[in-house]
Amino acid sequence: MIELVNVYKRFGTLQVLNGVSLTFKTGENTVILGKSGSGKSVLLKHVVRLLDPDDGSVLVDGKNIGDFKLHQLMEYRKTLGFLFQGAALYDSLSVFENVAFPIRRHTKTPDKEVEDQVMEALGWVSLTNAAQKMPSELSGGMRKRVGLARSLILKPKVMLYDEPTTGLDPITSNEISDLILNLQKQFGTTGLIVTHDMPCAFKVADRAILLSEGNILFDGGITELENSNEPLVKTFYETSVAKRPELSL
Amino acid sequence: MERFQPFFIWFGESALFFKQFFVCLFTQKFEWRQFLNQFDEIGSRSLILVGISGLAIGVVLSMQFNATLARFGAESMLPSMISLSVIREIGPIITALVVAGRVASGIGAELGSMRVTEQIDALDVSAVDSFNYLVVPRIMAGIFALPILTVYCDFIAIIGGYIGILIERNITLQEYISAAIRFLGPDDIFPGVLKTTVFGLIITFVGSFNGYKTTGGTVGVGLSATNAVVLSSLLIIVAEVVLVKISILFF
Numbered sequence: 001m002i003e004l005v006n007v008y009k010r011f012g013t014l015q016v017l018n019g020v021s022l023t024f025k026t027g028e029n030t031v032i033l034g035k036s037g038s039g040k041s042v043l044l045k046h047v048v049r050l051l052d053p054d055d056g057s058v059l060v061d062g063k064n065i066g067d068f069k070l071h072q073l074m075e076y077r078k079t080l081g082f083l084f085q086g087a088a089l090y091d092s093l094s095v096f097e098n099v100a101f102p103i104r105r106h107t108k109t110p111d112k113e114v115e116d117q118v119m120e121a122l123g124w125v126s127l128t129n130a131a132q133k134m135p136s137e138l139s140g141g142m143r144k145r146v147g148l149a150r151s152l153i154l155k156p157k158v159m160l161y162d163e164p165t166t167g168l169d170p171i172t173s174n175e176i177s178d179l180i181l182n183l184q185k186q187f188g189t190t191g192l193i194v195t196h197d198m199p200c201a202f203k204v205a206d207r208a209i210l211l212s213e214g215n216i217l218f219d220g221g222i223t224e225l226e227n228s229n230e231p232l233v234k235t236f237y238e239t240s241v242a243k244r245p246e247l248s249l
Numbered sequence: 250m251e252r253f254q255p256f257f258i259w260f261g262e263s264a265l266f267f268k269q270f271f272v273c274l275f276t277q278k279f280e281w282r283q284f285l286n287q288f289d290e291i292g293s294r295s296l297i298l299v300g301i302s303g304l305a306i307g308v309v310l311s312m313q314f315n316a317t318l319a320r321f322g323a324e325s326m327l328p329s330m331i332s333l334s335v336i337r338e339i340g341p342i343i344t345a346l347v348v349a350g351r352v353a354s355g356i357g358a359e360l361g362s363m364r365v366t367e368q369i370d371a372l373d374v375s376a377v378d379s380f381n382y383l384v385v386p387r388i389m390a391g392i393f394a395l396p397i398l399t400v401y402c403d404f405i406a407i408i409g410g411y412i413g414i415l416i417e418r419n420i421t422l423q424e425y426i427s428a429a430i431r432f433l434g435p436d437d438i439f440p441g442v443l444k445t446t447v448f449g450l451i452i453t454f455v456g457s458f459n460g461y462k463t464t465g466g467t468v469g470v471g472l473s474a475t476n477a478v479v480l481s482s483l484l485i486i487v488a489e490v491v492l493v494k495i496s497i498l499f500f
Contacts, residue, residue, distance in 0.1 A: 048374050070378065077376040088371035091362070102375050 001026055002047055002158065002190070007056035009042055009214075016042045018214030019056070026157075029184050029191035031201040031222065033236065034211035040194040041085065043211070044160045047192065048080055049073060078106060081156035085163050087147030089135040095122070096131040099150045106154065121149040124179055126172075140167045148176065152183065158190045159183065165197045177203040210236060266458050270388055273381040280386045287390035291352050291453070295398055302347045303402040306339060307331065307409020315417050324418075328428035331410035336433065337441050340403035342489055345448035348398060349481040353456035356387055357477030360460025361470035369461070384457045391453030395445040403441075440496035447492060448485050455481040 002024040009017040016039040024030055024047075032040045045051040046058050049065050057064045060076060068076060089098050099118045103109050109117070122128045125145035135143060144167060151159065164180065165173035177200045183189040184204075195201055201208065202222055210218035210225075210233055218225065218233045225237045314330045360383060363369050372379040411425045459473040459480070 045370075050370050050373060074376040074378070077374055080374065082371070082374040084367045084371060086366060088367040090368055090371070091366075105375065105377055 001061060002192075003059040004043070004046065005057050005059060007043075007046060007053045007058065009039070009046070009051065009054055015214055017046075017053070020211075020214065020216060021056075022209065022216070022219070024158075024190060024192060026190050027184065027188045028206045029180065029193060029204050030207045030209060031205035032192065032194045032209050032211060033196075033201065033218075036196075038211045039214050040211055041162050044082075044162055044192060044194055047158075047160060048077060048082055078154070079157045081151035081154070081159045083144075083148050083151045083159070083161045083164055085166070087135075087143040089138075089143055089146055089150075091135055093135075094131070095127070095133050095135070095138070095146050098135070098146060099153055102150065102154050117153060118149075121153045122146075124152065125149045126175070141169065141172060144168065145172070145176070148179070152179075155183075155187055156189065158192070161191065161193045161195070163195055163197075164193065165195065165200045170199075173197060173200060174203075176200070180204045262462065263458060266461070267454070269380055270385060270454070273378070273385050274389070277378060277381045277385075279389075280382055283382060283386035284390055287387050288394055290355075291348070291387075291390050291449075292394035292397060295348050295351055295394075296401065298347055298351060299344055299398050299402045300405050302343055303340065303405035304409040304412075306343055307335065307406035307411075308413040310334060310339070310406070311410040311413025312416065315414065325428070327414060328410070328425050329432045332407055332429040332433055333437060335406040335410070336403050337437055338489075338493075340406055341399050341441050341445045341448065342485070343406075344399045344402040345395065345445060345452065345485045346482055348395065348448075349452045349485060350478055352391070353452045353477040353481040354474040356453060356456030357460040357463075358470055358474040360384075360457060361463035361473035362467075364461065364463040365466050365470060380461070384461060387457050388450060388453040391449035392446050393449070395449030395452070396442050399442055399445040440492075440499075444489075444492040444496065447488055451484045451488060452481045455484065 004020050004022045007017050007020045008015070020039075020043065032043060034040050042051060046053060049058070049068070052066060057066055059065070065073065065076060089095075090101065093101065096118055099121050100114050103114050103117060119128055119131065122131055125148055127142060127145055127149065130138065130142060130146070135146070138146065144164070148161075148164065159180075161180065165176050168176065180191055180193065180200075181204050184191055191204065193201070193204060205222040208218065208220065208222040208225060209216055212232055217230050218228055220228075225233060228234060228237070310331055311327065314327055314334075315324065318324050318327055318330065360369070363383070369379045369383070372382060407429055410429075411420075411422060414420055414425065456477040459477040463469045463473045465472070
């Protein structure tokens with residue numbers, strides 16, 4: 001279980017997180033919604049300790065990750081997968097080597113098995129034919145899918161997705177949403193999903209959180225968004241539904 | 250005092266970066282594969298540039314010294330003059346400045362672009378200590394590659410000196426070499442070569458620091474590369490003054 005307890009974060013004069021307290025339950029998919037710049041990605045980066053809070057703490061199974069020694073932090077991070085907004089593929093490695101990187105670093109898997117696992121992971125994102133390409137040869141959407149394969153290959157207990165479907169066509173977006181859902185069902189993976197893509201949110205979320213100016217405006221089931229009395233939540237929901245009428249509940 | 254605040258912040262961050270290098274070096278597993286890749290990148294791929302620079306310097310020194318020594322009728326001292334000046338000072342400093350231009354900017358730009366595209370964050374999240382994986386092998390490769398490149402540069406520059414003499418007069422290679430090494434001793438060779446380990450440290454440290462701490466997107470990457478070259482070249486020249494004084498004291 002991951003808990004954020006009264007987390008504050010400021011960059012210069014901008015207060016990005018303003019005393020956020022949240023609990024992410026094991027095996028649950030939580031979608032984090034909000035306008036651009038509302039602190040969603042910053043919140044994710046606190047969970048993996050890429051950022052430290054100015055005040056407050058992040059607890060994993062009751063332990064403050066801010067107190068972890070380097071080896072404890074590394075062990076904790078081995079249980080996580082993180083899909084970055086821009087995919088963050090290693091430019092000097094091919095697609096195959098990118099996806100194989102976590103296995104080769106953290107396991108002693110024989111080469112043949114590594115190859116099988118990499119091709120299987122690339123199959124999840126329909127990119128088996130791009131294995132020998134370099135990241136510079138890929139489109140934005142393909143890069144994101146390779147990034148997803150790389151973050152999923154060790155079948156992490158917790159997956160953090162920073163806008164997993166942005167830049168993808170609707171069909172691939174739908175496939176990625178299915179993949180997120182399957183991971184949760186098959187392996188009990190806990191998912192923290194930052195997204196603006198409401199079809200993806202409605203498909204994968206057990207729970208939705210709406211962030212605004214560093215505060216939590218809504219925390220509940222995704223289907224409860226419609227009944228919220230908070231004006232910004234209503235606007236957010238109505239705008240999403242107006243864009244995609246099929247989302248109406 | 251507020252005007253100097255950025256300088257103090259920069260100085261403090263550099264000191265912490267330097268400390269982190271030693272902490273990682275002595276407490277974490279050394280990344281041999283990365284070290285060999287970087288040794289190839291810094292060493293092997295600088296050979297042509299260093300070789301051409303050494304050859305040109307050797308020829309120019311030979312022609313300049315020949316004219317000067319001729320005034321005193323001391324042309325026979327020319328091979329020794331060339332070898333001593335190349336091995337003690339000119340070889341190390343030319344090698345360091347040439348490598349700084351190529352390597353410091355390369356490291357600054359590479360690590361800088363990795364930082365702004367979140368590749369360094371991706372390494373950290375993958376439970377790989379990005380500092381130990383990216384920075385430590387680069388600095389160690391610089392420390393070990395520079396002395397080897399300097400010996401290579403010295404050799405080529407001395408050969409360049411022979412070519413320069415041949416333009417003016419006839420002398421066999423054997424005569425030239427035996428004259429060149431006549432007055433050379435270990436106290437001429439070792440200080441010159443050893444101080445380049447410091448130059449290697451400066452080049453790769455400054456490049457890594459600027460790249461690893463890059464902020465501000467692609468503009469920041471450009472700045473990191475430029476700052477890495479300017480600062481490492483400046484520090485090499487300052488370090489040269491200090492190291493010459495130290496080598497005079499000890500050798």
